[in-house]
Amino acid sequence: MKINNKILVIDDNEDICTTIKSYMQNYGYDIKVALNYKEALKIINEGFNLIILDIMMPGMDGIEFCTLIREKVSCPIIFVSAKVLEEDKLEAFSVGGDDYITKPFSLKELKARIESHLRREQRIKNKEVYILSSGNIILDVFANEILCKGEKLKLTKKEYKLIKFLMTNKNIVFSKEKILDSVWGMNSESYLDTVTESVKNVRKKIRCIDKEKSYISTVYGQGYKWEVKDEK
Template sequence: MEKKILVIDDNKDICTTIKGYLKNYNYIVDTVQEYKEALNMLNKEFDLIMLDIMMPGMDGIELCKIIRDKVNCPIIFISAKILEEDKIEALSVGGDDYITKPFSFKELKARIESHLRREERLKNKKFYMLSSGNVVIDVLSNEIFCNGEKLKLTKKEYRLIKFLAMNKKIVFSKEKIFNNVWGVNSESYLETVTECIKNIRKKLKILDEANSYITTVYGRGYKWEVKNEK
């Protein structure tokens, strides 16, 4: 089955070039140049979205926050921004990958195929499992197990573990975690993140004393880390 891709970039030439290249590999590609067009396209189903960051009216970061609540497909950021904090911000709002401009079309195709293969694997129940250390996350049933025992978690605790574990070893500030797990429009307080992490650590410690999983990086935030795990 042909895969459908949406490219969102205010540079028409880039949109046209990407579309022309991917059509050679039997992808169906739609392109839009501004955020209102992009939002109108969300009534369609796409297998993958490519999103530029620097766009007029609403940048790609803000747009991703809206899109991520409406779609489950992979989102690949394409941007001329090369700083680490830009990449971390893009991942923290729901992006699945980040490619800097200028990029190789061969690399772009490889990244797209990698994400699409992963999505295909997830259609099989057994591939809905994300494991790290002694923790297993069942993203299909929204359940998390530690050493074979199901953790009793709140929705926010589940989402926080999943977010950090899917981006392991990347440090996220409390603000980034809050925006991703609670949402930018949440009426909760930032300190809720600290309390939530404290509760998660207690629940994991009971079942696995050897690993802390959520590591505090003083002055910067938190990251998911397991001893001797690559």
């Protein structure tokens, strides 16, 4: 039996928590239980793969709790509730819920939904690319660094983001305005020279190591693109 996915069950009904925990542990899941939002907040950062969240809880209900944690927690959240109205379900989805099961529910159905969400998450992770290469450039997303001919480029944070943005969108032309917005989070024309200067600095740093290839091409009147000759 493999699995060992970590699941957090948040419900003020201790019997429900115990039942879910006992059932899911039989299938190899690592289950933690919290009977209220305070207990949940103490362990929320333990790296759970999925959260089962009751809506009607004292102190802070599930909707409020989901709103509080959603920006920091990316795992699937399955709401469980005795509320059956469509507007209740829509509210749960609007605050970041991924699924909604009404009480009473079948443990087999709950398990099936859990497994469905975990499979989807795994497919997404499998598609993520953490190492990109182009010409003699290697971008390591895990290490937040870029190598040129095996030598680490000494880049500012914005220069790193600039290369990453262009490199992950290879052969696509971006205007200075779009680059400024995507890399710097600004859209003021008065800062467009910042893009020009950064491109100039990046080119200079790359050419100090690799004089053979050109990576950031200027498309006059349009902007810049990442382009390596004879590379698709």
